[in-house]
Amino acid sequence: MNNNNVIEAQDLTKMFGDFTAVNAISFEVKKGEIFGFLGANGAGKTTAMKMLIGISKPTAGKAKVAGFDVYKQAEDIKKNIGYMSQKFALYDDLTVKENITFFGGIYGLSRKRIKEKSKLLIKELGLEEVENQLVGSLPLGWKQKLSFSVSLLHDPKIVFLDEPTGGVDPITRRQFWEMIYKAASEGTTVFVTTHYMDEAEYCDRVSIMVNGKIEALDTPKNLKQQFNVANMNDVFLKLARG
Amino acid sequence: MKRFIGFIKKEFYHIFRDRRSLFILFGMPIAQIMLFGFAITNEINNVDIAVLDHSKDATTKEIINKISASKYFSINQFIDRESDIETIFKKGKVKAVLNFEEGFSKKLIKDHKATIQIITDATDPNTANTISNYVNAILQQYQKGLNNDITIAYQIVPQTRMVYNPELKSVYMFVPGVMTIILMLVSAMMTSISITREKELGTMEILLVSPIKPIQVIVGKVFPYIFLSIVNAIVIVVLSIFIFKMPVQGSLFLLGLESVLFIITSLALGILISTISATQQTAMMISLMGLMLPVILLSGFIFPISSMPLPLQIISNIIPAKWFIIIIKGIMLKGVGLQYLWKETLILVGMTIFFIGLSVKKYKIRLE
Amino acid sequence: MSITVNHISKSYKNVKALEDISFEVKEGELFGLIGPDGAGKTTLFRILTTLLIANEGTATVAGFDVVTDYKKIRNSVGYMPGRFSLYQDLTVEENLNFFATIFGTTIEENYELIKEIYVQIEPFKDRRAGKLSGGMKQKLALCCALIHKPKVLFLDEPTTGVDPVSRKEFWEMLKRLQKKGITILVSTPYMDEAALCDRIALIQDGKILQIDTPQAIVKHYPKQIYNVRANNTYQLLNSLNAYRHNHSVFPFGEFVHYTDSRADFNPKDLVDYLESKNLSNIEIEKTEPTIEDTFMELAK
Numbered sequence: 001m002n003n004n005n006v007i008e009a010q011d012l013t014k015m016f017g018d019f020t021a022v023n024a025i026s027f028e029v030k031k032g033e034i035f036g037f038l039g040a041n042g043a044g045k046t047t048a049m050k051m052l053i054g055i056s057k058p059t060a061g062k063a064k065v066a067g068f069d070v071y072k073q074a075e076d077i078k079k080n081i082g083y084m085s086q087k088f089a090l091y092d093d094l095t096v097k098e099n100i101t102f103f104g105g106i107y108g109l110s111r112k113r114i115k116e117k118s119k120l121l122i123k124e125l126g127l128e129e130v131e132n133q134l135v136g137s138l139p140l141g142w143k144q145k146l147s148f149s150v151s152l153l154h155d156p157k158i159v160f161l162d163e164p165t166g167g168v169d170p171i172t173r174r175q176f177w178e179m180i181y182k183a184a185s186e187g188t189t190v191f192v193t194t195h196y197m198d199e200a201e202y203c204d205r206v207s208i209m210v211n212g213k214i215e216a217l218d219t220p221k222n223l224k225q226q227f228n229v230a231n232m233n234d235v236f237l238k239l240a241r242g
Numbered sequence: 243m244k245r246f247i248g249f250i251k252k253e254f255y256h257i258f259r260d261r262r263s264l265f266i267l268f269g270m271p272i273a274q275i276m277l278f279g280f281a282i283t284n285e286i287n288n289v290d291i292a293v294l295d296h297s298k299d300a301t302t303k304e305i306i307n308k309i310s311a312s313k314y315f316s317i318n319q320f321i322d323r324e325s326d327i328e329t330i331f332k333k334g335k336v337k338a339v340l341n342f343e344e345g346f347s348k349k350l351i352k353d354h355k356a357t358i359q360i361i362t363d364a365t366d367p368n369t370a371n372t373i374s375n376y377v378n379a380i381l382q383q384y385q386k387g388l389n390n391d392i393t394i395a396y397q398i399v400p401q402t403r404m405v406y407n408p409e410l411k412s413v414y415m416f417v418p419g420v421m422t423i424i425l426m427l428v429s430a431m432m433t434s435i436s437i438t439r440e441k442e443l444g445t446m447e448i449l450l451v452s453p454i455k456p457i458q459v460i461v462g463k464v465f466p467y468i469f470l471s472i473v474n475a476i477v478i479v480v481l482s483i484f485i486f487k488m489p490v491q492g493s494l495f496l497l498g499l500e501s502v503l504f505i506i507t508s509l510a511l512g513i514l515i516s517t518i519s520a521t522q523q524t525a526m527m528i529s530l531m532g533l534m535l536p537v538i539l540l541s542g543f544i545f546p547i548s549s550m551p552l553p554l555q556i557i558s559n560i561i562p563a564k565w566f567i568i569i570i571k572g573i574m575l576k577g578v579g580l581q582y583l584w585k586e587t588l589i590l591v592g593m594t595i596f597f598i599g600l601s602v603k604k605y606k607i608r609l610e
Numbered sequence: 611m612s613i614t615v616n617h618i619s620k621s622y623k624n625v626k627a628l629e630d631i632s633f634e635v636k637e638g639e640l641f642g643l644i645g646p647d648g649a650g651k652t653t654l655f656r657i658l659t660t661l662l663i664a665n666e667g668t669a670t671v672a673g674f675d676v677v678t679d680y681k682k683i684r685n686s687v688g689y690m691p692g693r694f695s696l697y698q699d700l701t702v703e704e705n706l707n708f709f710a711t712i713f714g715t716t717i718e719e720n721y722e723l724i725k726e727i728y729v730q731i732e733p734f735k736d737r738r739a740g741k742l743s744g745g746m747k748q749k750l751a752l753c754c755a756l757i758h759k760p761k762v763l764f765l766d767e768p769t770t771g772v773d774p775v776s777r778k779e780f781w782e783m784l785k786r787l788q789k790k791g792i793t794i795l796v797s798t799p800y801m802d803e804a805a806l807c808d809r810i811a812l813i814q815d816g817k818i819l820q821i822d823t824p825q826a827i828v829k830h831y832p833k834q835i836y837n838v839r840a841n842n843t844y845q846l847l848n849s850l851n852a853y854r855h856n857h858s859v860f861p862f863g864e865f866v867h868y869t870d871s872r873a874d875f876n877p878k879d880l881v882d883y884l885e886s887k888n889l890s891n892i893e894i895e896k897t898e899p900t901i902e903d904t905f906m907e908l909a910k
């Protein structure tokens with residue numbers, strides 16, 4: 001495995017009965033890269049991601065994540081990745097601090113480390129005033145930022161984000177992307193699955209999945225040039241409509 | 243009217259496409275009645291007992307024969323001394339000992355009174371109680387036979403508790419209770435769940451923003467369950483008549499009417515629950531905790547109301563199931579008609595009107 | 611006027627969901643309510659569809675008052691709530707039939723109106739609604755909302771969670787419906803959909819930031835926006851944020867949108883500054899503002 005690649009997939013395939021959900025996809029993601037994994041609902045994004053994070057066994061093909069094999073070392077993969085989704089993020093009925101402590105515990109951080117991290121994180125996000133409030137009472141944007149920070153608690157090599165910024169107001173959304181850029185500049189690889197094409201514009205490189213296959217993979221700039229359109233949305237429309 | 247029929251059609255689609263609710267609707271009644279009928283029973287069969295007969299005269303022999311002839315008891319041993327009683331119990335071979343006093347026949351004829359002591363092993367109080375009841379019943383029958391030819395009655399200990407269930411079948415006691423539970427469950431829980439499901443799915447929003455009237459929604463929701471509950475009631479009665487050979491002494495027609503009344507009471511409760519709960523889960527919890535538990539514990543189904551502490555006796559009055567159990571026990575076991583049950587029926591009618599009124603008042607034409 | 615909203619306010623307990631909202635929607639207009647989650651869009655929709663009562667203010671829909679004439683409104687509007695709100699265990703056809711019956715009509719009677727949309731889902735008419743894809747569900751929901759030929763159509767975030775292809779098709783359908791004289795009030799969190807409306811209201815935290823045509827809204831953006839780009843985005847952002855002449859700095863796709871506080875801003879100064887921060891491959895060029903830029907400028 002190339003030392004610079006934190007994800008390498010080769011002909012990765014998943015079948016459900018006769019149905020091929022993921023059809024021999026191959027790609028690499030470099031260390032510190034923000035990689036957009038795009039596709040319509042049902043294109044196979046989620047299935048592919050589940051294989052990468054070690055919760056679903058591929059039918060065929062090879063893949064290594066953070067240097068570990070998805071077939072044999074699923075447990076090691078889980079220790080080295082973070083995950084955040086818009087649907088499931090934090091417990092609404094726990095306070096900010098309790099959530100951090102809980103997830104720190106889950107990721108196997110020592111009590112001392114959790115304390116340090118928790119302090120640091122609350123300060124960075126400017127949550128000192130609300131650290132003892134229930135997460136459910138916080139505005140959506142704060143929750144998402146907190147949730148992202150929590151997914152980075154154990155300093156994972158790769159963090160997987162599932163449609164992270166849908167529905168957030170534009171300013172909070174930018175603050176969120178600033179956090180992503182920061183994580184990436186510190187060497188964390190960010191893997192974003194989304195079907196919102198404007199999220200794609202922020203990524204270093206994007207792949208677009210259509211019907212289980214990766215139909216395009218390049219920087220947003222190159223893709224827009226290649227398809228001669230103004231934005232990623234139109235790239236997607238051209239690809240999906242064939 | 244077309245709207246209404248369309249609505250009901252939709253409700254039946256929901257019911258028949260949801261295996262879980264179908265199971266609750268039809269599996270539960272059958273399972274429960276079978277469970278109570280066969281498994282959870284107070285009946286005894288071939289219980290070993292011993293006899294200590296101080297008289298050994300004609301009467302005691304006759305009684306002993308009668309007891310051993312019944313399928314409930316088999317006389318396992320005859321003992322001669324009082325001191326043997328304890329030994330025999332300790333060995334655990336018998337569940338009861340019948341102790342006839344000396345000169346039994348003579349005393350009965352002379353004093354019109356003779357004593358037989360029934361000593362039961364009360365480590366299992368339920369069985370002990372049942373055994374003594376059974377023996378008593380057999381003795382009574384015997385006494386009745388004696389009294390036929392004699393002008394002055396021999397002393398009979400009245401066993402009023404048994405009088406309407408002469409065969410001592412516990413299933414007869416359970417049928418009214420099970421029927422009550424099932425009608426309550428199907429009617430109240432299923433309607434409240436089906437209404438809250440619309441809230442949870444967001445379809446209630448669309449229904450509200452449509453010309454269909456709230457009353458049509460409620461009646462449309464309730465109607466299928468009235469129908470299904472009646473089917474259930476019929477299934478239960480048929481099962482108890484044919485499988486458990488339970489006699490229905492009173493009018494089947496009245497039984498049907500009273501059941502429909504109770505079904506409507508439960509449906510009204512179901513609607514009420516749905517107006518105060520936002521999710522199916524809450525509706526289910528309220529139905530189970532708020533309705534099922536009181537029905538099981540406070541309606542007199544399992545624990546006799548007369549033996550409850552006074553506060554609970556008072557509370558039991560507000561439980562519709564209590565009155566319904568009185569009514570159906572009356573009709574099924576005693577064979578009495580409306581002339582004896584009008585009071586209970588009126589109470590149920592009153593409760594129903596109250597619940598319907600309350601739920602109509604509480605039903606929201608908007609979201610808050 | 612098809613919809614009028616006058617000084618509507620609404621609070622839940624101590625949270626203000628809407629504050630003094632006023633606007634009008636003309637007959638046959640496609641009006642967009644643009645704002646993020648939690649801005650109050652759904653609350654406003656529920657007030658207009660008679661599901662909630664405002665604490666203050668009045669509103670009319672199709673000429674009827676939302677409080678006193680709620681029954682008439684319920685007869686004459688179509689409503690598609692935010693989540694998919696059809697019966698998942700009924701088939702496509704059964705759902706449509708059901709909604710037709712409760713509105714006292716039949717599919718045949720208004721087939722003309724839904725035809726274009728319905729033909730796309732007709733091949734699946736015996737499939738249960740729960741088993742449809744996101745785009746299909748949305749088309750079915752629209753058919754159900756249209757089945758009684760409503761005068762006003764309320765669509766609460768119809769394109770949330772739907773892929774770009776279905777989104778595009780959906781907006782094309784709305785344009786066609788509009789031509790048939792139906793007034794449409796639609797809400798969306800996606801700024802890029804704003805351009806497809808006749809007029810829009812930008813809404814955040816229960817307050818309307820601005821109401822106008824999408825063209826006028828971007829035209830009134832007060833500053834010249836520059837697309838800035840360099841070899842390291844994170845460092846670029848930090849440097850721009852630290853630059854004392856900045857007016858606004860927002861990451862915007864592959865660029866950073868930058869506006870300067872000075873009237874006589876010369877991009878060359880910025881290039882020099884960024885180079886002094888060890889950034890390379892610096893690009894700076896003028897760009898046109900978008901709705902999103904305006905939204906951020908107003909919400910700042």
